[in-house]
Ligand SMILES: Nc1nc2c(ncn2[C@@H]2O[C@H](COP(=O)(O)OP(=O)(O)OP(=O)(O)O)[C@@H](O)[C@H]2O)c(=O)[nH]1
């Protein structure tokens with residue numbers, strides 16, 4: 001139960017329940033200010049509709065604040081054949097934005113769990129990645145949030161999450177290093193306790 005509360009609190013901290021949204025007009029005015037800050041003229045023809053487009057695209061890019069992991073993972077079904085080995089969904093492509101620079105994080109998630117009687121629809125695991133991806137994130141927090149949600153809501157015997165991602169804030173600006181990849185992992189339950197399960201997870205991720 002504590003874990004469920006923590007999950008809700010972390011959603012609230014991410015702005016889900018606590019922030020007051022500006023009006024669309026105010027958001028568009030903020031984009032206009034950034035266009036001026038970039039050194040361009042927001043009144044030239046090509047930029048006239050840009051504030052409106054940016055605000056609309058933010059609705060989509062950050063739609064994860066409106067969505068609930070509990071709802072997505074809420075529907076499970078009984079595994080009648082008694083399958084209790086790992087279920088791994090790998091190479092789930094996702095986009096997110098770093099909370100430091102609001103620049104894209106582009107990567108892949110690999111998510112495994114050890115069912116305890118009930119299984120979840122595979123697409124729901126990919127949907128979970130998008131819910132957390134469509135928020136402002138660090139790679140560490142998106143990894144931990146996916147693992148916490150799987151663990152708390154599904155209550156499996158174990159969960160393993162690996163994320164491999166490129167950070168545009170490191171490629172396009174600042175240190176300007178293209179091609180570096182960051183890898184993060186979180187293990188829960190049996191995966192946390194048993195190194196052999198971690199090795200099996202890594203082997204399945206790398207070699208199918
Ligand atoms: N740990 C972690 N760091 C991240 C992530 N995304 C971006 N960062 C880092 O966040 C740090 C922010 O550092 P600051 O010194 O506050 O900001 P900055 O001056 O823009 O830093 P530089 O990127 O080094 O120019 C940078 O080192 C980024 O590389 C992430 O997902 N996880």
Ligand SMILES: [Zn+2]
Pocket residue numbers: 098099100101102103167169170
């Ligand atoms: Zn960044």
